[in-house]
Amino acid sequence: MFELDELAQLEAIRAHPLVRSRMLTEIDGLPIWELSIGAEDETVPTLGLYAGIHGNERIGSQVLLAWLEHTLNCLAWDRSLQERLKKMRIVSIPLINVTGLRNGTRCTSKGVDLMRNAPVEAIKPYVWPLAGQKLSRHLPWYRGQSLAPESQALIDSVMQAHEKASFMMAMDLHSGFGQHDSLWFPYAAHRMPPPHLAEAVALCDLFNTNFPLHDFYHIEPQSINYTTHGDLWDYLYDHANQKRGVLFLPYTLEMGSWLWLRKNPRQFFQRFGLFHPMLPHRLRRVLRQHWTILDFLMRATSDYDQWLPEKQARLSLHQAGIERWYRG
Numbered sequence: 001m002f003e004l005d006e007l008a009q010l011e012a013i014r015a016h017p018l019v020r021s022r023m024l025t026e027i028d029g030l031p032i033w034e035l036s037i038g039a040e041d042e043t044v045p046t047l048g049l050y051a052g053i054h055g056n057e058r059i060g061s062q063v064l065l066a067w068l069e070h071t072l073n074c075l076a077w078d079r080s081l082q083e084r085l086k087k088m089r090i091v092s093i094p095l096i097n098v099t100g101l102r103n104g105t106r107c108t109s110k111g112v113d114l115m116r117n118a119p120v121e122a123i124k125p126y127v128w129p130l131a132g133q134k135l136s137r138h139l140p141w142y143r144g145q146s147l148a149p150e151s152q153a154l155i156d157s158v159m160q161a162h163e164k165a166s167f168m169m170a171m172d173l174h175s176g177f178g179q180h181d182s183l184w185f186p187y188a189a190h191r192m193p194p195p196h197l198a199e200a201v202a203l204c205d206l207f208n209t210n211f212p213l214h215d216f217y218h219i220e221p222q223s224i225n226y227t228t229h230g231d232l233w234d235y236l237y238d239h240a241n242q243k244r245g246v247l248f249l250p251y252t253l254e255m256g257s258w259l260w261l262r263k264n265p266r267q268f269f270q271r272f273g274l275f276h277p278m279l280p281h282r283l284r285r286v287l288r289q290h291w292t293i294l295d296f297l298m299r300a301t302s303d304y305d306q307w308l309p310e311k312q313a314r315l316s317l318h319q320a321g322i323e324r325w326y327r328g
Helices: 006-014 058-074 079-084 098-103 149-164 197-210 232-243 257-263 265-269 280-289 291-302 312-326
Strands: 020-027 030-038 046-051 089-093 168-175 181-185 217-221 248-255
Touching (some): 020 149, 046 149, 168 232, 217 312
Parallel strands (some): 181 217
16 A cells, blocks of 8 residues: 555545545546535535646655645634535545555656546647647656546546536646746647636636735746646537536646756655655645635635626626637
């Protein structure tokens, strides 16, 4: 089993009486668990939270597990939270790439980079092999020749959660890019605006207005930074929104690990040091730093009808998004 404590932490959360869990699949004897809290009614607004797609990015799973523990502890006394979770639900997969976590690798035990694995082809310009390659599993960013079971488990879980929900938002937690924290939304495969750019602007403005001291997040399309083949959230965004008339908005939290390396260059030589805050005080700071955005997403999902733009507002917000992110 793991030398790490994430699996033990996950098992403790699974044992909580308010948590419903199911095993999506098993990889090399290691289970991938889906956890649900809140309403059992599948038609309510749903927040999906996911982490551990890259096995060496432990901090994403740790942030999500810590926040789930925090939320469950609050449910013991917080009546407002109790009422909120009666009208919405939270579905999460805290450890997706279980073999990558066990092995300390970005890819799965089969060498597949799950964020290059979906059946999505990028539009040039893109950089090879960063955008994904099918040449060899021994080279980085290997796309695989078919959909990996970990990818299929994630896709099935998201699509099932979206199938009956009145609204769904998702957040995938990563680390590793840049010296700041980013909130990315589709697309990753090309630099064209998504159909729901207005909703992305509305959510961005809602967060910045209500949490002005959290301006350390760069909220933007992923393609501003780089483009890739096979992005799972591109695939799920298009597939879910074409299948039903119910909105699905996926985001990626990309925690900027380059800042941790700059402050502590010695962790470059540690097993997880490239993508993880190794010093205890910095780890604790990162673990608590992102609870606010997760709380915000829970509230925004629950009360989505209070901020989603309609009609003329959508047109003006779409144009604002074009000016903000796509001019030039």
